[in-house]
Amino acid sequence: GDSVTQMEGPVTLSEEAFLTINCTYTATGYPSLFWYVQYPGEGLQLLLKATKADDKGSNKGFEATYRKETTSFHLEKGSVQVSDSAVYFCALKVTGSYQLTFGKGTKLSVIP
Amino acid sequence: DADVTQTPRNRITKTGKRIMLECSQTKGHDRMYWYRQDPGLGLRLIYYSFDVKDINKGEISDGYSVSRQAQAKFSLSLESAIPNQTALYFCAIEPQLTGELFFGEGSRLTVL
Numbered sequence: 001g002d003s004v005t006q007m008e009g010p011v012t013l014s015e016e017a018f019l020t021i022n023c024t025y026t027a028t029g030y031p032s033l034f035w036y037v038q039y040p041g042e043g044l045q046l047l048l049k050a051t052k053a054d055d056k057g058s059n060k061g062f063e064a065t066y067r068k069e070t071t072s073f074h075l076e077k078g079s080v081q082v083s084d085s086a087v088y089f090c091a092l093k094v095t096g097s098y099q100l101t102f103g104k105g106t107k108l109s110v111i112p
Numbered sequence: 113d114a115d116v117t118q119t120p121r122n123r124i125t126k127t128g129k130r131i132m133l134e135c136s137q138t139k140g141h142d143r144m145y146w147y148r149q150d151p152g153l154g155l156r157l158i159y160y161s162f163d164v165k166d167i168n169k170g171e172i173s174d175g176y177s178v179s180r181q182a183q184a185k186f187s188l189s190l191e192s193a194i195p196n197q198t199a200l201y202f203c204a205i206e207p208q209l210t211g212e213l214f215f216g217e218g219s220r221l222t223v224l
Binding site: 032034041042043044045046089091092093096099102104105 | 116153209
C-alpha cells in the first residue's frame with residue numbers, strides 16, 4: 001500500500017537557522033506530494049504541493065522538490081522564524097485515488 | 113466566516129455515551145472527510161463522502177458512523193464512546209479530487 005515516512009521530531013532550531021524535514025514515500029501508482037502545516041490549536045492547511053517528478057513546490061519561503069529517483073519530497077527553508085513553529089505533515093495522493101496518506105508529522109520549535 | 117466549522121470544539125464524556133461531532137461548510141464542495149489525529153500517528157481517515165447519497169468507510173471506521181444530512185453538513189457519531197476514542201477529530205473538504213484539503217479547527221474529544 002501507500003505510505004509516507006517522515007523524520008521523527010521534535011526538531012528545535014534557533015531563529016534564522018536552516019531547516020530540512022525529510023520525507024520519503026512508497027506508492028502503488030503515480031502520486032502527487034504535499035506538505036501540510038498545523039499551527040498550535042488550528043487545523044491543517046496546505047503549505048505546498050508538487051504533482052510530477054522534478055516539480056518544486058514553494059510557499060512562504062518553504063520549498064520541496066519531487067524526487068522520483070529517491071522517492072523523496074524533503075521540506076526546506078533557508079531561515080526559519082519563531083512563527084514557523086508548528087507540526088509539519090508530508091502526504092501523498094495517488095492519481096485517481098480518494099485517499100490522502102499522511103506521515104506521522106514532525107514538530108518544529110523555533111527559539112529566538 | 114470559516115470555510116469549515118466544527119462543533120463542539122471540546123467535549124468530555126463518559127464511556128458508553130453517544131456523541132455526535134458536527135461539521136458544516138460554506139464552500140459548496142461535494143467531498144467531505146472525517147479524520148482522527150493521535151500523537152505520533154498522524155491523521156487517519158474514518159469516513160468520507162463524495163455527495164449526499166455517497167458514504168464510504170476509511171481505514172478506521174469501526175466504532176464510528178456518519179450522516180451526510182445535506183451537501184454542507186457531515187456529522188460523525190460515536191454510538192458508545194470508549195476511552196481509546198479520545199483524540200482530536202478533523203473534518204475536511206476538497207474542491208476536486210486533488211488532495212488539496214481544507215480542514216476545520218478540530219474537535220477534541222476526551223472519553224473518561
